[in-house]
Amino acid sequence: MKVLSPPNPATQQTITLRGRSLTKTYHTGAVDVHALRGVDISLYEGELVVLLGPSGSGKSTLLNILGGLDTPSSGEVSFRDLDVTSGDESLLTRYRRDHVGFVFQFYNLIPSLTARENVALVTEIAIDPMAPAEALSLVGLGERLDHFPAQLSGGEQQRVAIARAIAKRPDILLCDEPTGALDSHTGILVLEAIERVNRELGTTTAVITHNTVIGNMADRVLHFGDGQVINSVSNTSRQPARELSW
C-alpha cells in the first residue's frame, strides 16, 4: 500500500540530510546540460529511500552532491547543522570521511588488498568504527575475510564494498545502482545486506536504481525525471528484500 508524501512526522522527525533548491549545470562545449533543476530533498534519520528514474534523470548527480563528491551550481546541502556546500575541498573530504558511506555499481575495491584489508582501509581513518570482521559478517562474508577481490564473485565484491561503506558506522549510506552489475539472485543478497545495515544500525540510506521493484523495500520512493523530483511516495510497510524478484 502506498501513501503520498510527506511522511508521517510522528514517526520520522529528525532530518539527517537536506538539500534545498539544488541545481547543477554542466558546461560541455557550447551546450549547457541542466542535470538538476531545483531539487528539494530531505532524508530523515534511519529511513531507507529509493530514488527511481531513467538514466540521465539526474539522480546520480544528486547523490554525488549529497555525498560531498560534487558541488551544486546553486542551492545548499546541510548535514544536521553542517552546511556542506559552504566548505572547501578539505571540508568535503572530512564530511565523506566521518559521515558518508558510498556503494557504487562497480565495486571499486582495491585489488591489492584482501576483503578484510579493504574494510580496514576505512576503519583505520574512522572515529568509531566497528571491527572489519564484524562489518563483513554483517554482510554475510564472515568466512571470506582473507580473499583478494580477484578471488571473489561480483556479489561478494559488492558486499565487501557495502561492508567497507558501513564499517565506520556512517550517518548516511549512499548506494548508486548497487545491483546494476549483478544478476537478480546476487542482487537480492546485496540488497539484504543494505536492508540489514539500515535496520540494525539505523543508518539513513539512499539507494539509486532504475529497477522499480527495489522501491518496495523502501520507506519512501522518490521518482526522478528531467532533473527534478516528480513525486515522493511513502510505503506504509517495507517489503523484505528477500521477497523481491525481477
Place this chain on the structure above:
Amino acid sequence: MRALNLKLLRNLWKLRGQVLAIAVVIASGVAVLVMSLSAQQALQDTAAAYYERQRFAEVFSNVKRAPLRLVERISTIPGVRSVEARIKQFATLSIEGFEEPVIGHLVSIPEQGEPRLNRLVMRSGRLVAPGHPDEAVLSEPFAEAHDLQPGDQFQALMNGNQRTLTVVGIALSPEFIYAIGPGALTPDDMRYGIIWLGQEAMAAAYDLDGAFNDLSLGLLHDTNPEQVIERLDRLLERYGSQGAIARKDQISNWFLMNEIEQLKNMSTILPTIFLAVAAFLSNMVLSRLIATDRSEIGLMKAFGYSNWQVGWHYTKLVMAMASVGILLGWLLGAWLGRVNTELYAEFFRFPLLIFRPDAGVFAIGAIVSLIAALAGSLGSVRHAATLPPAEAMLPPAPPMFRKTALSKSRAGHWLDQPTRIILRQIFRSPIRALLTSLGIALSVAVMVMALQWIDSIEKIVQVYFHDAQRQSMTVGLVETQSDTVLNEFRRMPGVLAAEPMRAVSADFLVGHRSHRGAIEGVLPNPHLQRVYDAGGEVLQVPPDGLIFSTRLASKLGVGIGDTVRVEVLQDRRPKREIPVVDLFETYMGTPAYMHIQALNRLMDQRPSLEAVNLLVDKHQLSSLYQRLKSLPKVSAVVLKDAAVKEFNDTMAETIMIYITFFAAFACALGFGVVYNSTRIALSERGRELATLRVLGFHRGEISYILLGEAALLILVGLPLGCFVGHGLGWVMTSAMDSELYRIPLVIKAATDATAVLVTLGATAISAAVVRRRLDHLDLIAVLKTRE
C-alpha cells in the same frame, strides 16, 4: 588521413607528457652519441687538415750534433719524402713585468723561404728576415700570456750570452698544439713558450755551424714509420741520437689524439645507458597503452584488421615516440657537438675548424635508438597483435595479488592499509619495480661518474704534487753536469735544500717486450723528490737495482726479482742486465728509479746530475729568480705551486664542461624514469585513488600511496646508483688508463651525496608534476567507468 592514423596521432597527443619524457631520455642518448662522434670526427678532420696544410712531420729525432751533409743521406732512406734539419735549444728568458724565470724553447726556421716541414701559421707580423739574428717569432699562446706583440722586446740567455730579441711575428704550429715544457704535466704559457729564430742565428749562438741537433721527416704515402726509424736510428746513433719517434709518440700529437680517444669512450658508455632506459620506458608506456586500448584492439580485429595491421599500428606509435627523441637528440647533439668542438678548437688553438658532421653519425644515432625503443616494446606489440578479439573485448580479469611474506609476518601486522597497497603493488610487478629502481640508479650513477673526476684529480694532485714532491721547484739542466754544481745551487739566495737528480734515456727490454724511457737517479733517502707509492708509502732506494713503477712493470711483464736489459741511449750507451728490486704505484708516467750512485756507475761517470730539486724560502724568491735567470744551460724551471695551479686550471676548464653536460643528462634520466612510472601508475590506479578520495582520504594521503611507491623505488635506486656509479667510474677511469697517466678511482662520500641529491631533486620535480594531476583527479568520472 586514415582513421587508424588519426587514432595514432590522438594517442600520441594524449600521452604527450610521457612521450616527451621518453623523448628526453632518447634525445639525451642520441645527443651524447652525435655530440661525441661529431666532435671526434671534427677534431680528427681538423687536426688532419691542419697537419696536412702545415706539413707536420711524421718522424722526429734529436741528436747532440750532426753535420748538415747527413741530410742528403737521410733523404735517401726509402719512404722519406722530405727532411728538415733544425736546431732546438732551451733558453732562460727575462720578460718585463714577470719576475719568475721563463723557459723559451728555441726552434730554428730557415731565414729564407718557408720550412719544408712543420710550417708556421702566421697570426700577425712576419717570419724572421735574413741577416737579423735578433728577430724572433713567438707562439701565440705564449705571446698572449705575456701580452707581447710584434715590435716588443725581451731578454734571452742563449748559451751564456744575454741577448735582446725583438718580436717580429706571432705564429701557431702543428708541432706545438699542446705545448708542454720539460717536467711539466700541463701547458703553462706564462712560464714556457715556443720561440722561432733564424737558422743561422741559432747556429751562431750555439756553435752549431753546418750542423743540426733536431730532425723532422716527412714520409711518402703508405710508408711504415717504424722501418724508417730503424734505419734513421742506425745512421744517427753515433751523433748522440736517443732514438727517433713516430708522429703518434710526438708529445703534442699524443695529447691531442688522447683527447679525441676520450670522446670515443663517451660515445659508447653513455648512449648505451640512455637507450637501455629508453627501451624500458617505451615498454612501460606501451604495455599500459595496450591495456587501456584492449577493447579497441578487439574492435579493430572484429572489423577485420589483421594481427599484422594491429601490430604495425602500435609499432608506428613507438617509432613516432622514438622519432621525437631522435629529432630532439639530433638538434641537441649537433649543437653540443659544435660547441664542444669549438671549445676544443679554442683550447688547442686550431687556426681552422672543420665541423662537417657526417650524415652517418646522425643515422647511427637514429638507428640505434629506434632499435632500442622497438626492442623495448616488442613484447607489448606482440601481445596486442595476438590478442584474440573476443577476449580483447572483455574487461581484463582483475589483477591477482598475493600476500607477501612481510604482510604475513608479525611486523606486517602493524602496517596500515595504504602501506600494504604500496608493498603489494611493488611485489606484484617486481621486474617493473626493479627496472624503475635501476633507471633511477643509472641517473645517480651517471652523476657519480661525472663528479668522481673531481675527487680523482684531487687525489692525483695530492699524491703527485704534495705527497711525493717536497721541493718548491725543479731546475732542469740542458746537459749532464758534475754534481759540484749542487754547491752553487745551495749557495743561491733562499735555497734551504738542494738535491741532485739524474735522468738517463734508456730502452728497457724483457724478452720481446720493450719500453723507451728514462732511468731517474735519486738519493737513497731523498727528502725532496721522494719515491712515493700511491698507497702512502715512501720507498727507500737500495744501493743497486731498479725501482719500477707498477705500470712499467706490467708493460714489461716483470716483478720484483726479475731482470731487465737496460740499453742506455746516451753517452757511451752501456747495456746491462739489472734486477728490479722494488715496485711503486704512481699516477703519472712510467718512471724507473735507481740509486744515483748506481746510475753514475752504470754510466761510468763521475757524480753527475741533470736536474736539481730545491726547497726554498718563499721570502727570498725574487732574488732566487734573478739568480736563476742568469744561469746558463737551464732547460726547465718547474715551480710546484704554479704547476699545481696550471694543472687545476686546465682540468677545471675541461672537466667542468663535461660535468655540466652529464649533470643535465643525469637529471633528464631521473626525471624521465620517475615521471613515466608515476604517470603510468596514476593511469592504472586512478580509479583506486579516486575510490580512496571518495572514502574520505585526503589528497596528501592518496599522494602517499602513489608517490610513496615511487619514493620506495627511488630509495632502493639511490644506493644502487652509488654502487653502479662506482662501477661506471671504474670503467671510465680504466678506459682512460694510459702510459702517460692513470686516473685513480676515488669517490668521496660527498660525491655520492651530491649525486643522490641531484637525482632526488630531478625526481622530486617529476613527482610534483604528477602530484598536481593527482589533485585534479575527477572522482565522479573515474567511478562511473567500468573497471
